[in-house]
Amino acid sequence: MRIGILGTGNMADALGTQWVRAGHRVLFAGRSPDRARALADRTGGVAGTFEEAVSFGAAVLLALPYAAALDTLTALGAEEGALRDRVLIDCTNAVGPGFVLTTGDGPGAARTLADTTGARVVKAFNHLPDPVWRLTPPAFADGPVAVPLCGDDEEALETVAALVRDLGCVPMVVGGLDRAAYLEATTAFLIGLWHCGHDPRTLLPPFEAATA
Numbered sequence: 001m002r003i004g005i006l007g008t009g010n011m012a013d014a015l016g017t018q019w020v021r022a023g024h025r026v027l028f029a030g031r032s033p034d035r036a037r038a039l040a041d042r043t044g045g046v047a048g049t050f051e052e053a054v055s056f057g058a059a060v061l062l063a064l065p066y067a068a069a070l071d072t073l074t075a076l077g078a079e080e081g082a083l084r085d086r087v088l089i090d091c092t093n094a095v096g097p098g099f100v101l102t103t104g105d106g107p108g109a110a111r112t113l114a115d116t117t118g119a120r121v122v123k124a125f126n127h128l129p130d131p132v133w134r135l136t137p138p139a140f141a142d143g144p145v146a147v148p149l150c151g152d153d154e155e156a157l158e159t160v161a162a163l164v165r166d167l168g169c170v171p172m173v174v175g176g177l178d179r180a181a182y183l184e185a186t187t188a189f190l191i192g193l194w195h196c197g198h199d200p201r202t203l204l205p206p207f208e209a210a211t212a
Helices: 010-021 033-043 049-054 064-077 110-115 154-166 179-194
Strands: 002-006 025-029 057-062 086-092 120-123 146-151 170-177
Touching: 002 010, 002 049, 010 025, 010 033, 010 057, 010 154, 025 033, 025 049, 049 064, 057 154, 064 110, 086 110, 086 154, 110 120, 110 179, 120 154, 120 179, 146 179, 154 170, 170 179
Parallel strands: 002 025, 002 057, 057 086, 086 120, 146 170
Antiparallel strands: 120 146
């Protein structure tokens, strides 16, 4: 599969590296062409512009800080349909000081991106930090990491599910984009717990006990 990646930070590096290893063709694009080239050289991908990443292949990973994402997509010509009907994987977290959502009471990040671009947005990979995605595979004592997916388009969901499986993880479709806001809020809550030194797993009983 051909995958364009918008961004050259930690998430772009972690996921892009894994997908190249899985045999995918990955094009990295960032605000710094030199950084994009360095990342491409190190991982075995290629480098290009934002415009080239959007049109490169079957899916586009949005791996920019959410605060910059909308401006970047608008500059790409969202109104003219540059991303319309493209599979856009949203791994952003709109989390500000105090570990609260910067989207406030408005639409969540994924819904806003979909409405702005016309893309077939799938929320994915936002619930865990990049060190987890660098593991080969991302698995622990209880088994492979499950990756919740939220999206309204079945084909887009299956495209992203295939990329999840290529990491050695388990795709878990949990609803449409209307559910993505809950995933975003849950992630903000988890980030706050981790930063305070708490283990979120201690909040939950085993599955069997919760469903008895």
